[in-house]
Structure formats: structure tokens, C-alpha cells
Amino acid sequence: GQNIDQPTEMTATEGAIVQINCTYQTSGFNGLFWYQQHAGEAPTFLSYNVLDGLEEKGRFSSFLSRSKGYSYLLLKELQMKDSASYLCAVRDGDKIIFGKGTRLHILP
């Protein structure tokens, strides 16, 4: 079966660091995406990992361990505008399968 798990909600403080975890069990694996989605808007692409390791892009980093079926998104120097849902998604052949998303609340 296909299963992608991530926490439903998280809360962090402005200026801090937060790590959003994602575990997956899929029949195939061709890469893992992270998307950001603000309320009422469409998801926008953040990162893509296909090999093990850490990929850094400004304040955001994404990590992948294929052997563990595990990824995380790391957000540094949190800003109020980072309040959003973060979606983990796995590419399995032709399909991209999404997790249910993690709603991140940022406190001032």
C-alpha cells in the first residue's frame, strides 16, 4: 500500500528553527518533494530530493534517507510568513502521492 505520514500540526516561535518529519511507504520511489501551501492558495514547490542527503536552499533544507523511508524539511530563522501547510509528496512512477500536510503555526 501507499502511506505517507507527517504530523498534523506544529507550532514554533519566530526566529527559531523547526523540523517537519515525513515517513513514507510506497511501492516505488522516484523522488520526494516538499511543497508549501498558504491557506486558500495552491501548493508551491520548495524542494526535491532523489538521492540521500541534505539539500540546502536558503532558509530551507530538505533531507532524505531512502533506506529508512524518511525525510525532513528544516526551516531556519522562522518568519511569520512561514505560517502555512507543508506537504510531503513521493513520486512513485508516474504518480505523485501526497501526505496530508503539516500545518505550521508561527508565534511572535
Add this chain to the structure above:
Amino acid sequence: DVKVTQSSRYLVKRTGEKVFLECVQDMDHENMFWYRQDPGLGLRLIYFSYDVKMKEKGDIPEGYSVSREKKERFSLILESASTNQTSMYLCASRASFSRRRDTQYFGPGTRLTVL
């Protein structure tokens, strides 16, 4: 700039009506997708299309059909709308998956309410 547009942001229909949701992309992408997004359930794939006139069922195709007569346009059809089809519908497109970093680009979404 990448652009995916959807015909309506908000739509209200009655039970039993036939509903058409249109999606157009201007990036010459081969692959197009229709998802619905519901609270607590996340994004679920309804149908996708590899290329013109080609379609594949996603995870929840029941009650829906699709049409792809031109490369840039992918339509989602609700033959007889029901209240459990009230949802946010998101269209996405993607370049051929032979490219390594082939992310999906999403349209703004259509919030459909079926009364």
C-alpha cells in the same frame, strides 16, 4: 513564467447537474493532473494524463471523467454532481517525467460547492 489557470475560483452547483472544470497550462507540459483537497484527507489524485487523448485513473476516479483533446487543456467532468463532491479541486501540470527535477505546477484551485 509558468502558468496554470483554472476556469473558476468558486462554483456552486446543484445535485445532479453536470459540471465541467477546465484547466489550461501554457508551458507545453505533457503531463496534467486533477486532485481534490479536503480537510484531514490532503491532496488525492483523481485522474492524470500523459499526453493528448491519454488518461489514467488516480486513486479516487469514481464519479469523475476527464478529457484531454489538446495538449494545453485538461478538463474534469462531474457527470452528475453529488454533495460529497463538494471540495477544492486543484489542477497541476508537469514536464515529461524523464527530466530529473520535474516538479508539478499547480493552478489556483476551484472551490466547488454542490447543494
